Amino acid sequence: MRTLPACEGRPNRFVTLFPAFRILFFVFFFTFTFPATYSQNREGDSLSITGLKFYKALVHLNSCRYDSALTGFDKVLSVYKTQKDTFHIFLCFTNLGLCYCGKSDIKQAEKYLQLATPLQKKLSGELTLMNLLKLKNQIAFQKKDYEEAINSSAEILKLLLKQKKDSLEIARNYIMLGYCYYLTNDFEKALTFYYDAEEYISKTFGKNYYLLGSVYTTMALIFYGKAEYEKALLFYSKALNILSGNYGKEYPGLGIIYNYIGLSYYSLKNYQLALSYMNKCRLIYEKNKSEQLGYNYDYLARTYQKLHNYAEAEKYFFKGIELFLKKQHKDIGNLSDLYLNLGDLYIESGDTCKGYKYYKKANFILKDKKKQYPVIVSKSFTRLGDYCCKKKQYKKALEFYQEALIAISENFKNKDYYTNPNDPEYISGKQFFSVLKNKASALLNYYFISGNKKDLEACLSTYELLMRALNQARIGFLSSGDKLFFTENYREIFINALHSAYLLYKITGNTGYKEKAFSIAGQGKAAVLLSYIHDAAAKISGNVPLSEREKERFLNQKTSAYKKYIYEEKLKASPDENKLNTYTSRLFYLEKSYDSLIAVFENKYPKYYKLKYDFTVPEISSVQKQLAADQALVEYTVADTAVYIFVCTQNRFEAMAICIDSSFKKKLAVYQSRFSTSQLQCQSAEDLKQFAEAAYSLYACLIGPIETVVKNKRLIIVPDDCLGTMSFDALLYRPACKNENYRDLSYLIKKYALSYYYSSALFSVSKRQNSMNHSLLAFAPDYSNYSSVDNTGFSDLHKRGVDLRPIRRTMDEIKNISGITDCDILSGEAATEENFKKNACSYGILHLAMHTVIDNENPLYSKLVFTPGADKKEDGLLNAYELYNMDIGSCLIVLSACNTGCGKLYRGEGTMSLARAFIYAGCPGIVMTLWTVDDNSGAALMRNFYSKLAVGMTKDEALRHAKLDFLARCDDTKAFPYFWAAYVSIGDSSPFVLKENRKWYYIAASFTVLMLVILFILFVISKRKKKVNVLNNE
Structure with missing residues (x-):
């Protein structure tokens, strides 16, 4: 039974309406496939008695009365054989094959395909070829050989389009192609064909x-x-209108649409609307005595449970159970699933005894049914394990979890819960991860009771298997629902794995566990990042042609699909060896093709391959080699009850866990709130006191414990989670004194230069200077005509209320910079997206003083805004996804714009910001802003920053001194951290020599020459005057 992605938290089946949909598909398929089989016969065929019998058999076939159709075709076949009518013999063979397809007797269908094939070659012609392809198509579809089904449908479609005649057959093949791609989870290709069908x-x-x-x-x-x-709701609504318009509001087929709409609202957590549509479905199903009614009762019960209406939920669970019990031979799989769901209800409502009773009941009726229902059997053992965990009976829970693993593992039978399956070729996805996750958690809790190191080691081993499997899963195909499930759960997994490794380090003193904890911390930060790259950035970056990326995606999907088919076939009581051979040979071919393609990627597109598949985390020794003598890397991982800190210098590596509680995030919220524009007026003594308390408290937790290790070092911060958008500069290394003002506070920036990296892995690979070219290009767009530009992109921004008012001090800022270093400037009409793309790779430093538009929900569509209306080929809005597609060799990008470091926060990896996009475009060093910057202070800070760079300071030190100079010279109001702490340095901080601006030397030299000329002229004039005077005197 195929299931749709599960709704929240439900590991296996909350959406089991697929069987009903599949039945509708087959009815639809057969009702308009076969009439053409006879109607397209040769012109002039007379409707003899035999012909009428043939036509009658076709009618039976169209009506899915396969036995009657078989009898009819057999009778006319003998007549046609006597008449040696090769054409009609061929048609009988293909139609008999289709009858057996309808009866799911593939062996007989293949027999008639073999008989029809030589006749088609003899007859030739497009009509006979089309009939043969239809039979091939149905056999392939029944065998789940969707690649062959796709190929045959594509051939049929090609023949039909060649005829240039409108036909339902054309629509059918568009739909068939879409449906096959849908079944292989290639949703994008499926949608393409469904859009073609719709059109x-x-x-x-x-x-x-x-x-x-x-x-x-x-x-x-x-x-x-x-x-x-x-979007799903939009299309369900369209389907509802079409079907009710054609068949009326009482049409039985509307029930399935109502149920799907209900499930969509359920997924959106709109449980009242979900209930409304599920009840509409219920009325239709009850009226028509639908076989799907039991599923509907299950969904209703689950929805009532979400609304905490436990009485109604219980009622509908029992209604569903009653229906499944009445079914002939009892529907054991769905019945046991309902028992488990009913058990969940009782556990949630506080009746744990009843909950356990129904878990046991489900487990009992599934006894000896592991082959038929591996996932549901596994779920039943998992629920029993969960129940025991609630009772703190961890040993018993572990025994149940081990049984759950055995149920879904093909070759693993070991009941010792200290053991796990080896990396499986294919294990039922989400259920496998759920069991391993719960087992690892139980082992950790059991360790706290037993104190047995073996339990903790087994816990870490289980988490490591889980993380390997998750990494493997991200490379292979997974549906979006699966990816969402893994993304939501991976954070908890890696935090617990890190905790286990750290505990083992503390109790054993084995530094190997300390390094393993560091590695796990790195993997945790890479998890969502790599998922993001896989789903979005890697599709549009890496310079791989679209055709090649599509080929790789296709092979990944098909490989995973055939692994699944092999697994499912082997679970059957009597596996079909022919199917297994077909699947295995197909898998071999796919894996061989995939290996060849990956070899091409590795050689031709190394950047793409690394972005998409590199899960490695650098070893400590590798990180230490990259660090300068005066640097310290500080990596954080934030859990619910602790902050894990890893500190690495050239010759030391330390790890520690600092306990936190709810006050930590409260202090962080107070600290962060002081950097919004709405807080600029909040500079009273009480405001200062609250800020100082929060800033010192955070310092005491995050920096204080490592002070002795990092003393006199430049700090490289690798933040995590809520720390990802925090400026460490304004933390206080000692409490504020009474009557102290903002200027005199003991900011961390006064002791340390700070820079940031998104992960230690990025630090290890990106510490390099991309370019020896240190020329600077500055962009300063003009936004004065923003609201009047006739451009779709800008018009949309204007309608959304995006304020792109002119930035007052932009040209002052850039003129200041040009006075320090040689600088080319593109301002006003010249500050275009086109010029950026044309010139960006030719300069060592890019200074972008412009507006940004941050899209927190779709980070790839965050954009840099150039002069509105000035571009001729581009739209003037440079999206983050375009940066991923660029190769920028600059060694420094200065994003002197508002909120360039902001974006959607992905737990474990920081924000998906424009700064991040530049890093992936190849820029090792970025200076960006964490919040909206003040024009005047921004200009002053940038002047100071470039002045310090010009004398050879590292980027982090240059930024530190720029801020200290600003603090020393600004008035008391501007000493507030909002005005100077926004700028942060990300990535490589190495120093470089700016190209000296020689303009003033030329001016001075010219002035000197001019003065000398003037003096010479005055001298000559003076001399002449003297001579004239002498002559006059004479």
């Missing part, structure tokens, strides 16, 4: 044609599978 049907048969109901339903299912629930 063709709408143009040919009208926008309300009944078939569009099926098209829109499947498109909605695809969007549901991608967790795009709002």
Whole structure:
């Protein structure tokens, strides 16, 4: 049974409406496939008695009365054989094959395919080829050989389009192609064909044609599978309108649409609306005595449970159980699933005894059913384990979790809970991860009771297996629902794994565990980042042609699909050896093709391959080699009850855990709140006191414990989670004294130069100077005509209320810089996106004094804003995803704009900001802002920063001294950290020599020459006057 992605927190089946949808698909498929089989016969065929019998058999086939159709075709076949009518013999063979497809008797269907094939070669012609391809298509579809089904459908479509005749057959093949891609989870390709089907049907048969109901339903299912629930609802609504318009509001097929709409609202946590639509479905199902009614009762019960209406939830669970019990031969799989769900209800409502009773009941009826229902059996043992964990019976829980692993593992049978399966070729995805996660957690809790080091070692080993499997899963294909599940759960997994490794280090003193904890911390930070790269950035970066990326995606998806088919077939009581051989040979071919493609990627596109597949975390020794003598790398990992700190210098490596409670995040919130524009007026004595208390408290937690290790070092901060958007500069290394003002506070910037990295892995690989070219290009767009620009992008920004008012001190800022270093300037009409793309790679330093638009929900669409309307080829809005596609060789990018470091916060990796996009474009060093900057203070800070760079300071030291100079010279109001702490240095901090601006030397030299000329002229004039005077005297 195929299931759609599960709704929140439910590891296996909350959406099991797929069987009903598949039945509808087959009915739809057969009802308009076969009429063409006879109607396209040779012109002039007479409807003899035999012909009428043949036609009658076709009618039976169209109506899915396969036995009657078989009898009819057998009778006419004998007549046609006597008449030696090769054409009709061929048609009988193909139609008999299709009958057996309808009866799911693939062996017989293949027999008739073998008989029909030589006849088609003899007859030739497109009509016979099309009929043969239809049979091939159905056999491949039944065998789940979707690649062959896709190929045959594509051939049929090609033949049909060649005829240039409007036909339902064309629509059918578009839909068939989309459906096959849907079944292999290639949602993007599926949508392409469904959009083609929609366009063709709408143009040919009208926008309300009944078939569009099926098209829109499947498109909605695809969007549901991608967790795009709002889009899914839009297409379900379209399907509902089409089907009700064609068949009326009592049409039984509307029930499935209502249920899917309910499930979409359930996923959006709108449980009242979900309930409304599920009840509409219930009324239709009850009226028509639908076989799907049991599923509907289950969904209703789960929705009532979410609304805490436990009485109604219990009622519908029992209704569903009653229906499944009445089914012939009992539906053991769904019945046991309902028992488990009912058990969940009782546990949640506080009746743990009843909950345990139904868990046991489900487990009992699944006894000896592991082969048929491996996932549900595993779920039943998992629930029993969860129950025991709640009772703190961890040993018993571990025994249940081990049984749960055995149930879904093909070759693993070891009941010793200290053991785990080896890396599995294919294990039922989410259930496997759920079991391992719960088992590892139980081992950790059991260790706290037993004190046995073996339990803690087994816990760490289980987490390591889980992380390897998750990394493997990210490389192979996973549906969006699966990715979402892993993303949501990975944080907890790596935190607990880190905790286990750290505990082992503390109790054993083994530094190997300390290094392992550091490695796990790095993996945790890479997890969401790599998921992000896989899903978004890697698709549009790395300079790999689109055709090559599509080929890699296709091979990944098909490889995982065939591994799944092999696994599912082996679980059957009597596996079909022919199917296994087909799947295995296909898998071999796919893996061989994939290996060849990856070899090409490694050689031709190393940047793409690294972005997408490099999960490695550098060893401590590698990090230490990269550090300068005066540097210290400080990496943080924030858990609920502790902050883990790893400190690395050239000759020391320390790890520690600092306990925290709710007050930590409260202090952080107070500290962060002082950097918003709304707080600029809050500079009273009480405000200063609150800020100082928060800033010192955070210092005491984050820097105080490592002070002796990092003394006199330049700090490289690798933040985590809520620390990712925090400026460490304004932390206080000692409490504020009474009557102390903002200027005199003991800011951390007064003791340390600070820079930041997104991860230690990035530090290890990106410490390099990209370019020896230290020329500077500055951009200063003009926004004075923003609101009047007739450009779609800018018009949209204006409608959204984005304020792009002119930045007052931009030109002052750039003129100041040009006075320090040789600088080319593109301002006003010249500050265009086109000029940026044309010139960016030619300069060592890029200074961008411009507005940014941050899209927190879709970080790839955050953008730098150039002069509105000045571009001819571009739109003037440089998106982050465009930066991923660029190769910028600059050694420093200065983003002197508002909020360039802001973006969507992904736990474990920092913000998805424009600064991050520049790093992936190849820039090792970035200076950016964490919040909206004041124009005047920004200009002053940048002047100071470039002055310090010019005398050879490192970037972090230059920024530190720029801030200290600003603090020393500004008035008391501007000493508030909002005005100077926004700028941070990310990445490589190495010093470089700025190109000296020789303009003033030339001016001075010219002035000197001019003065000499003037003096000479005056001398000559004076001399002449004297001579004249002498002559006059004479």
